[in-house]
Amino acid sequence: MISRIKVRSDFLAASKAPWQARPGVVVQARDRSDSEAMRAGFTATKKVGNAVIRNRAKRRLREAAEVLLPLYGKPGHDYVFVARAGTTTRDWQALLDDVKAALLRLSRPQSPRDTRPGPASAPSQASQEKAAP
Numbered sequence: 001m002i003s004r005i006k007v008r009s010d011f012l013a014a015s016k017a018p019w020q021a022r023p024g025v026v027v028q029a030r031d032r033s034d035s036e037a038m039r040a041g042f043t044a045t046k047k048v049g050n051a052v053i054r055n056r057a058k059r060r061l062r063e064a065a066e067v068l069l070p071l072y073g074k075p076g077h078d079y080v081f082v083a084r085a086g087t088t089t090r091d092w093q094a095l096l097d098d099v100k101a102a103l104l105r106l107s108r109p110q111s112p113r114d115t116r117p118g119p120a121s122a123p124s125q126a127s128q129e130k131a132a133p
Helices: 008-015 051-072 092-107 125-131
Strands: 019-021 025-031 039-043 077-083
Touching (some): 051 092
Antiparallel strands (some): 025 077
């Protein structure tokens, strides 16, 4: 079983780590490098819905993480799963595909230009505008 993240400071540290957004979930992955244990945390903001819907979303994310983290997670990492508005209504297989795709993308070795937090993608438009003469 994967241990849980329950302390706010751990959630805040993971929020500064690389992340991947998918239609059903956002996954943040932080390399702790202090132990081989994987940990997982789950959160849902009020944008997702009322308390009943937020709890349902977190239950679905916990189940998906329980199935997929042992297969696709990296030892010594903290993973935070953030529910999105469609988490509760998304088809179960589609949600599993979202989590799997995010975990696979986060487990790839990053190139030196991808060391900044956030998704490993092209630079944002704002940074391109700053670079333009």
